[in-house]
């Protein structure tokens with residue numbers, strides 16, 4: 001089997017990846033490329049990171065055998081409960097790892113961009129804990145849409161700066177953050193929230209999130225006497241929870257990988273975020289990958305009911321798995337995700353994030369055998385989506 005797990009020395013997964021950044025950022029990006037593996041591999045770093053994951057985040061998160069869901073779909077379903085992490089999703093794993101890394105690099109100031117505010121909250125949390133200055137760029141439109149998360153970030157001590165250009169959403173916030181990084185290169189670390197961006201960010205974030213599949217292995221072994229499930233399923237926005245869920249299985253031939261993308265209102269509706277179905281080869285946020293774009297390369301504004309999946313690209317790790325047919329991709333519509341969220345809540349008593357509900361909806365699309373072991377990553381909890389759920393009750 002090919003090695004799908006990590007990129008080559010130039011940051012490529014097959015033909016995807018690399019580092020396409022303005023020349024002014026070369027020193028920062030090169031510093032990271034040269035140092036990240038050495039720093040995060042030291043026993044000292046690992047101990048600090050592991051201790052925080054255990055006592056601050058609450059890991060290991062349970063691997064829960066969902067008996068009622070299993071009965072309904074006539075297969076063996078296990079839920080990886082990332083929703084039980086501190087701050088309610090997997091993003092905190094990466095935020096803590098990167099803040100620790102920033103400290104080792106001697107950086108005093110953290111910047112991040114956020115769309116729905118989830119990554120901003122995770123970053124602000126990690127910065128509050130470790131007493132670092134935190135600046136979060138956020139589109140003006142998103143600030144208005146995501147007031148509770150903006151409030152959380154401010155309470156945590158972060159400065160939220162509105163991006164007022166273009167569509168005033170995530171991509172404009174990315175541009176502002178990059179501009180800041182260029183101007184404050186020596187003092188500042190830029191925390192990217194998913195397995196996207198220039199090399200080494202996709203690999204760095206995947207390594208921090210890989211704790212998810214590391215735990216699944218021993219937890220499954222404890223429960224059923226084998227480490228490998230037959231299937232792992234995760235939703236994909238940029239792809240960080242999926243990368244973490246796939247990481248220790250991607251080179252294991254017996255484990256099948258399934259990714260759920262946000263189909264929005266449907267693939268032909270013009271309101272979708274299903275990148276592998278609708279995208280083409282392009283460069284977005286510093287790496288070569290699959291991008292939703294017009295023929296002349298303008299990024300198409302994506303749509304999904306779930307803010308975390310509302311992204312016009314996909315990380316290079318996943319783009320490679322897609323073209324190599326190592327991962328099977330499904331496009332899940334807004335309505336299908338809602339239906340699955342209500343179903344899980346009713347029969348298991350767990351309100352999932354709308355993002356995670358996309359992964360659950362695969363159960364309606366694909367038939368599994370009675371004794372297949374199917375692990376689904378429940379990437380986050382649904383409190384943040386309550387308003388949307390109530391509108392659709």
Ligand SMILES: *Cc1c(COP(=O)(O)O)cnc(C)c1O
Nearest residue numbers: 194237238239240241308355380
């Ligand atoms: C942000 C988010 C996602 C999507 O991001 P990935 O990088 O694709 O994991 C999925 N689920 C939840 C709960 C999120 O907050």
